[in-house]
Amino acid sequence: MEALDILFTASFWVAAIRIASPLIFATMGELICERAGVLNLGIEGIMTVGAFAGWFTVYSGGDLWTGVAVAALAGAMFGLLHATLTVPLGLSQHVVGIGITLFATSLTYFTYRLALPQVTSPPKIEPFQPFAIPGLSSIPFLGEAVFNQTPLTYLAFVTVALVVWVLYRTPLGLAVRAAGENPSAVEAQGISVNAIRIGAVMVGSALMAVGGAFLTMSAFNSFFFEMINGRGWICIALVVFGSWRPGKALLGAILFAAFDAYQIRLQQLSGGIVPYQLFLMMPYALSILALILVARRASYPKALMVPYQKGER
Amino acid sequence: MRLEPKPTPSLGITLLYPVGAIVFTLVFASLLVLLAGASPFSVFFLVAKGAAGSQFALFETLTRATPLIFTGLAVAVAFRAKLWNIGAEAQLYIGAVVTVVLGTGALPLPSFILIPLIIVAAMTAGALLLLGPALLKTRFGVDEVVTTLLLNFIVLLFVSMLLEGVLKDPMGLGWPQSQKLIAEARLPRIITGRRLHYGFVLALVSAVIVWIIMKKTTLGYEMRAAGNNAEGARFVGIPVNRVLMKTALLSGGLAALAGFSEVSGLKGNLTLDLSPGYGYSGIVVAMLAMLNPLGVVVSAIFVAGIFVGADAMSRSAGVPSYIADVMVATALLSMVVAILLARFRVRWR
Numbered sequence A: 001m002e003a004l005d006i007l008f009t010a011s012f013w014v015a016a017i018r019i020a021s022p023l024i025f026a027t028m029g030e031l032i033c034e035r036a037g038v039l040n041l042g043i044e045g046i047m048t049v050g051a052f053a054g055w056f057t058v059y060s061g062g063d064l065w066t067g068v069a070v071a072a073l074a075g076a077m078f079g080l081l082h083a084t085l086t087v088p089l090g091l092s093q094h095v096v097g098i099g100i101t102l103f104a105t106s107l108t109y110f111t112y113r114l115a116l117p118q119v120t121s122p123p124k125i126e127p128f129q130p131f132a133i134p135g136l137s138s139i140p141f142l143g144e145a146v147f148n149q150t151p152l153t154y155l156a157f158v159t160v161a162l163v164v165w166v167l168y169r170t171p172l173g174l175a176v177r178a179a180g181e182n183p184s185a186v187e188a189q190g191i192s193v194n195a196i197r198i199g200a201v202m203v204g205s206a207l208m209a210v211g212g213a214f215l216t217m218s219a220f221n222s223f224f225f226e227m228i229n230g231r232g233w234i235c236i237a238l239v240v241f242g243s244w245r246p247g248k249a250l251l252g253a254i255l256f257a258a259f260d261a262y263q264i265r266l267q268q269l270s271g272g273i274v275p276y277q278l279f280l281m282m283p284y285a286l287s288i289l290a291l292i293l294v295a296r297r298a299s300y301p302k303a304l305m306v307p308y309q310k311g312e313r
Numbered sequence B: 001m002r003l004e005p006k007p008t009p010s011l012g013i014t015l016l017y018p019v020g021a022i023v024f025t026l027v028f029a030s031l032l033v034l035l036a037g038a039s040p041f042s043v044f045f046l047v048a049k050g051a052a053g054s055q056f057a058l059f060e061t062l063t064r065a066t067p068l069i070f071t072g073l074a075v076a077v078a079f080r081a082k083l084w085n086i087g088a089e090a091q092l093y094i095g096a097v098v099t100v101v102l103g104t105g106a107l108p109l110p111s112f113i114l115i116p117l118i119i120v121a122a123m124t125a126g127a128l129l130l131l132g133p134a135l136l137k138t139r140f141g142v143d144e145v146v147t148t149l150l151l152n153f154i155v156l157l158f159v160s161m162l163l164e165g166v167l168k169d170p171m172g173l174g175w176p177q178s179q180k181l182i183a184e185a186r187l188p189r190i191i192t193g194r195r196l197h198y199g200f201v202l203a204l205v206s207a208v209i210v211w212i213i214m215k216k217t218t219l220g221y222e223m224r225a226a227g228n229n230a231e232g233a234r235f236v237g238i239p240v241n242r243v244l245m246k247t248a249l250l251s252g253g254l255a256a257l258a259g260f261s262e263v264s265g266l267k268g269n270l271t272l273d274l275s276p277g278y279g280y281s282g283i284v285v286a287m288l289a290m291l292n293p294l295g296v297v298v299s300a301i302f303v304a305g306i307f308v309g310a311d312a313m314s315r316s317a318g319v320p321s322y323i324a325d326v327m328v329a330t331a332l333l334s335m336v337v338a339i340l341l342a343r344f345r346v347r348w349r
Helices: A002-008 A010-035 A043-059 A064-086 A093-115 A143-144 A153-167 A171-181 A183-190 A193-219 A233-242 A246-269 A276-295 B011-035 B040-052 B055-080 B088-103 B111-140 B146-166 B197-214 B218-229 B228-237 B240-267 B278-288 B293-315 B323-343
Strands: B002-004 B344-347
Touching: A002 A010, A002 A043, A002 A246, A010 A043, A010 A093, A010 A143, A010 A153, A010 A171, A010 A193, A010 A246, A043 A064, A043 A093, A043 A171, A043 A193, A043 A233, A064 A093, A064 A143, A064 A193, A064 B323, A093 B278, A093 B323, A153 A193, A153 A246, A171 A183, A171 A193, A171 B146, A183 A276, A193 A233, A233 A276, A233 B146, A246 A276, A276 B011, A276 B111, A276 B146, A276 B293, B002 B040, B002 B197, B002 B228, B011 B323, B011 B344, B040 B240, B040 B293, B055 B088, B055 B218, B055 B240, B088 B240, B111 B146, B111 B240, B197 B240, B197 B293, B218 B228, B218 B240, B228 B240, B240 B278, B278 B293, B278 B323, B293 B323, B323 B344
Parallel strands: none
Antiparallel strands: B002 B344
């Protein structure tokens, strides 16, 4: 009974929404890339870059929002590198993506060691503080759980709304979706498929980086090695689970985060009888399970991972 | 811009591009070294000296190359058939677990029976671990990149659980480490006083066997056909799914050998830091070798040299040793571009 009661406490949902926030940013980023036809396996490394860039900006005296902007810019730059190799050059998106993850991660660690050669425990910054939205935060339960979060969490939800609006309500969104479904149709409209794809990968990568920055600037207050810990790969699973739709992917991210928050509490409840590693495995196992469940009826963007060459049919 | 195939160039020209990729990597690394306030020439000299400047250094490099040859072969085999196995890290650890389970005294057998038995068991475990994602790919269409990546995390947690549970060494002073292997389960050193062990020889033999499989057997032909054009291969009657299963078994088995060789030849027991990412470095090793099994040996020694050399350099020159990881990743990206430029001409219009 005790195990079920957890689900009805506001503090549980506060944690779930907090855990979901970085996943929401990165999942939206990956979704944009894939809707334009590019699988971005650089996600894990780009999140690492964002986590470091945002944190380091604040650590060196910048303010928090500057940190977010720097993280986004750094992410976009790695996105540009990924897109240059995969879009006009048409190189394997698998190999380049893994390469970008290795490159971005190692470059981040190198820079960290260079900037802070002598530290044993990672230095802390003053992170984003929870901000109660006047009015909404006084709604019982819901207000406490959802409307008393940090500004970056609100930004995550705004991002989803923005992605939905751009993808489904603007000519630009139509072009992005068409670039992933039927690139020749985009070219027939006189729009460059490559330009759309490069832009989508850059914007998507910027969002991934902000997702990483959430960890160092909102969820925690310092940067440490391997802190992304597979979240990027989980976001790739979430995009599939959400059948490439922002709304469904958002729902998936929240469900996933609720499950993650739940296993942490169960872990405390079990009092050490069950090995804690079993609980920690659950998020990864759940991601695989989710992929199996939806894979059969998944409708991939038709041109996902298909390089486009003008004039080729 | 567009890409046009080039007429088949001479071997000399083809080799020029990988050299270009290495030069680009060195130039990029030089910039980072300058950023760190050191001189690139002295740093690269120290890296080279640390990697191959003495007999000791050379043996250290070959010791470090051993697991990379195995994971590099695992990746080369899989990528050739376009089976994207990013899970060599997990397969390595499963191979190590099997080695510890069978090699710490459970089987009181003489060396010449025990070691081959452990090798077969470890390879089987690694093979089965990759068979899962391969089946999910062919049966359900689940992308194996994501499943093998996620399995890396699951397996590492599983190993952590074992090392704090049933496999924990009661004499280990509370550290999460396994018991030491019995002497009969240890691969001997090649030269006394050096850490290089017979795992290296096993790696060389594996490379030759994999080369023969890829070049001289029907299976190798079918793997290449499935990788080049799965639809076409199906059309001419190659059972592509079954070929992918065989590929997965071979690839997973090879990666597990890395775990066996590290435990039995080098460390003697299992800890959570057995592999500093050999599974991921294997991807770079395989790509630098252009997926050629014999090339894997050369590129594994090259990559190992960078790591060993950078460790030594870092101690004396104060440039973070992560520069080795940056160089290896840069080499991977510039190599794939170089291969492309060797085959295609870029036309700007």
